[in-house]
Amino acid sequence: MISPTAIVSSKANIGKDAEVGPFCIIHDNVVLGDHVRIQPYCELGVETKLSDGSPLVVGSGSLIRSHSTFYEGSSFGESLVTGHQVTVRELTKAGKNLQIGTLGDIEGHCIIGDYVRMHSNVHIGHYSTVGNFVWIFPYVVLTNDPHPPSKVQRGCFLEDYSVIATMSVVLPGVRVGTHSLVGAHSLVSRDVAPHTVVAGVPAKKLCKTDKIVLQDGSGRPAYPWPRHFHRGYPDEIVELWKSSFGPD
Amino acid sequence: MISPTAIVSSKANIGKDAEVGPFCIIHDNVVLGDHVRIQPYCELGVETKLSDGSPLVVGSGSLIRSHSTFYEGSSFGESLVTGHQVTVRELTKAGKNLQIGTLGDIEGHCIIGDYVRMHSNVHIGHYSTVGNFVWIFPYVVLTNDPHPPSKVQRGCFLEDYSVIATMSVVLPGVRVGTHSLVGAHSLVSRDVAPHTVVAGVPAKKLCKTDKIVLQDGSGRPAYPWPRHFHRGYPDEIVELWKSSFGPD
Amino acid sequence: MISPTAIVSSKANIGKDAEVGPFCIIHDNVVLGDHVRIQPYCELGVETKLSDGSPLVVGSGSLIRSHSTFYEGSSFGESLVTGHQVTVRELTKAGKNLQIGTLGDIEGHCIIGDYVRMHSNVHIGHYSTVGNFVWIFPYVVLTNDPHPPSKVQRGCFLEDYSVIATMSVVLPGVRVGTHSLVGAHSLVSRDVAPHTVVAGVPAKKLCKTDKIVLQDGSGRPAYPWPRHFHRGYPDEIVELWKSSFGPD
Numbered sequence: 041m042i043s044p045t046a047i048v049s050s051k052a053n054i055g056k057d058a059e060v061g062p063f064c065i066i067h068d069n070v071v072l073g074d075h076v077r078i079q080p081y082c083e084l085g086v087e088t089k090l091s092d093g094s095p096l097v098v099g100s101g102s103l104i105r106s107h108s109t110f111y112e113g114s115s116f117g118e119s120l121v122t123g124h125q126v127t128v129r130e131l132t133k134a135g136k137n138l139q140i141g142t143l144g145d146i147e148g149h150c151i152i153g154d155y156v157r158m159h160s161n162v163h164i165g166h167y168s169t170v171g172n173f174v175w176i177f178p179y180v181v182l183t184n185d186p187h188p189p190s191k192v193q194r195g196c197f198l199e200d201y202s203v204i205a206t207m208s209v210v211l212p213g214v215r216v217g218t219h220s221l222v223g224a225h226s227l228v229s230r231d232v233a234p235h236t237v238v239a240g241v242p243a244k245k246l247c248k249t250d251k252i253v254l255q256d257g258s259g260r261p262a263y264p265w266p267r268h269f270h271r272g273y274p275d276e277i278v279e280l281w282k283s284s285f286g287p288d
Numbered sequence: 289m290i291s292p293t294a295i296v297s298s299k300a301n302i303g304k305d306a307e308v309g310p311f312c313i314i315h316d317n318v319v320l321g322d323h324v325r326i327q328p329y330c331e332l333g334v335e336t337k338l339s340d341g342s343p344l345v346v347g348s349g350s351l352i353r354s355h356s357t358f359y360e361g362s363s364f365g366e367s368l369v370t371g372h373q374v375t376v377r378e379l380t381k382a383g384k385n386l387q388i389g390t391l392g393d394i395e396g397h398c399i400i401g402d403y404v405r406m407h408s409n410v411h412i413g414h415y416s417t418v419g420n421f422v423w424i425f426p427y428v429v430l431t432n433d434p435h436p437p438s439k440v441q442r443g444c445f446l447e448d449y450s451v452i453a454t455m456s457v458v459l460p461g462v463r464v465g466t467h468s469l470v471g472a473h474s475l476v477s478r479d480v481a482p483h484t485v486v487a488g489v490p491a492k493k494l495c496k497t498d499k500i501v502l503q504d505g506s507g508r509p510a511y512p513w514p515r516h517f518h519r520g521y522p523d524e525i526v527e528l529w530k531s532s533f534g535p536d
Numbered sequence: 537m538i539s540p541t542a543i544v545s546s547k548a549n550i551g552k553d554a555e556v557g558p559f560c561i562i563h564d565n566v567v568l569g570d571h572v573r574i575q576p577y578c579e580l581g582v583e584t585k586l587s588d589g590s591p592l593v594v595g596s597g598s599l600i601r602s603h604s605t606f607y608e609g610s611s612f613g614e615s616l617v618t619g620h621q622v623t624v625r626e627l628t629k630a631g632k633n634l635q636i637g638t639l640g641d642i643e644g645h646c647i648i649g650d651y652v653r654m655h656s657n658v659h660i661g662h663y664s665t666v667g668n669f670v671w672i673f674p675y676v677v678l679t680n681d682p683h684p685p686s687k688v689q690r691g692c693f694l695e696d697y698s699v700i701a702t703m704s705v706v707l708p709g710v711r712v713g714t715h716s717l718v719g720a721h722s723l724v725s726r727d728v729a730p731h732t733v734v735a736g737v738p739a740k741k742l743c744k745t746d747k748i749v750l751q752d753g754s755g756r757p758a759y760p761w762p763r764h765f766h767r768g769y770p771d772e773i774v775e776l777w778k779s780s781f782g783p784d
Binding site: 293310311327328329354355371372373390391405408409423425426427451453454455472473488489500502503504510511513516517519 | 623661677679685686705
């Protein structure tokens with residue numbers, strides 16, 4: 041259902057059973073999949089000369105919450121879910137089942153894998169690369185300029201299953217290894233080895249992730265997290281995790 | 289006065305002399321007190337399956353500034369004042385005279401006392417408990433997961449009159465004692481004793497709060513702050529403070 | 537062009553060829569220059585008793601992006617450019633060619649020079665002073681209260697050409713010297729000498745800025761940055777820089 045107060049271009053390509061809320065604006069260069077829900081006050085497909093002419097593509101089953109802004113030229117796989125007041129610029133390509141929390145700000149020219157979870161108020165700088173199953177917690181910033189301001193732009197790289205805790209900054213060009221954990225309020229200035237916990241300003245290695253004990257009384261290690269945390273992932277993924285990481 | 293461009297459910301319960309600004313949306317499950325003012329582009333009473341069916345309740349004399357979003361199932365005492373672009377999820381219960389600054393993000397399932405002051409861009413994670421007369425400054429985050437991501441959720445506890453300065457993170461389950469002060473840009477990983485100043489990453493005890501001298505030329509201690517800071521509090525509270533903490 | 541869904545006061549003074557997007561609200565006490573573009577969902581000239589009756593003035597050629605809020609009583613020179621969801625309170629005076637990134641929050645009573653660049657999610661506290669050609673990166677906060685909460689307000693002072701990197705906090709009354717660089721995730725508690733790099737919590741002097749080598753293969757120093765970074769500045773400024781700082 042398209043709200044009568046929404047302004048929707050006749051050139052936009054909107055899938056079946058889409059919902060577009062009150063006071064939304066959908067521009068020409070937009071492709072929305074089936075069963076997409078767009079909450080009020082969203083503007084999708086904002087034009088920019090910085091893009092390449094490609095449309096904003098939002099996969100089927102997606103939910104974009106209110107007051108969000110998406111530019112043309114970015115694409116999202118199925119089942120994107122956003123919080124409120126999200127901004128996404130042009131030329132970012134994201135896989136399926138991405139979650140972007142409230143106040144998220146994705147600057148554009150980023151590559152984002154499948155099943156990535158970004159909590160509230162995450163800032164993903166230009167040219168960042170985020171793998172699959174990555175978790176990014178509130179107020180994390182991925183940077184890109186090693187000596188600002190300059191023309192040099194070196195995006196960060198977060199490998200699969202890595203976790204960046206609240207209020208941490210990843211410096212330009214840094215690679216955070218698979219299944220690693222960056223503690224809260226850290227400044228990550230060097231590459232992080234896989235399965236490693238780092239923390240501090242600047243971040244230093246604390247231990248391997250398997251030293252962290254799950255505080256649910258089980259006495260088991262908290263990482264790799266896919267062993268015990270399954271909420272929101274499809275059954276086939278969880279089954280795959282069981283064979284990869286062992287049962288909970 | 290209800291703006292003619294606002295979309296207001298006939299099932300919403302709106303007190304007398306309420307003002308609802310242009311382009312607002314008020315859903316069914318909303319109870320607004322008398323003399324409430326809702327600025328433009330606000331959406332109140334957003335439905336969610338994660339709530340318990342209770343309404344959004346906003347006490348009399350409240351002001352919700354523009355571009356804000358409140359879900360059903362949370363309640364606020366009289367004289368709530370928000371900044372712009374605030375998001376409040378379900379099942380939070382707040383006392384009277386709460387202030388939430390611009391870009392504030394309250395995740396839900398929180399308990400908040402009376403006369404709490406949150407500045408801009410504060411993030412209150414699920415299951416946080418905030419006492420009375422607490423001050424929370426910009427970019428503070430209260431967290432809840434000791435080893436993210438997991439199913440374990442341990443909210444923080446900020447006791448009465450505590451003060452958390454800018455850009456500090458409180459780790460899960462930490463209790464910040466009454467009348468204590470967390471310095472700016474700190475990571476609070478352990479409980480903070482009452483009347484104590486902590487700072488750093490991780491935060492360490494610096495001194496008792498009465499060692500901090502008010503920089504107004506008086507030479508008096510800056511804490512307990514209710515001795516000298518009265519702006520925005522009712523006379524009866526200030527009188528009570530005088531008998532509790534001594535005159536300024 | 538004024539959108540038919542915008543609500544524009546007949547008392548507002550709007551220059552020629554202005555564009556006002558859908559669902560905007562322009563109040564009485566607003567002066568917009570020629571060729572100004574206001575994107576959707578913006579509210580300009582919000583009334584406040586805390587101002588002095590002067591209008592919101594936005595210089596010619598400015599672009600205010602969507603979901604932004606400007607109060608009456610502040611003024612901006614020509615060619616202001618904002619991101620989305622910006623909030624600017626009353627009684628701030630800014631020069632020309634200011635950029636305020638998405639989610640920027642300028643509290644009011646600030647003085648801002650010419651050609652200042654604020655990236656996303658910058659918080660400028662009351663009574664801050666920002667010189668010319670200053671760069672402020674994401675999640676930086678300029679504070680003002682030395683012992684919060686109190687009635688004492690000491691704004692920060694950022695001198696010309698200074699650079700504050702991501703997630704840094706400048707404490708009240710601190711002066712950051714010309715051409716200096718504050719590293720990411722720092723807490724600046726003391727004045728910073730000109731041409732100096734500081735970093736850490738609290739920030740300490742690391743070196744002079746000319747020790748930082750530009751990572752573009754040239755082997756030249758990265759600072760003063762106007763020697764190599766010219767994007768977005770007018771030719772006459774760049775020519776002036778060449779004579780002041782030497783050619784790139």
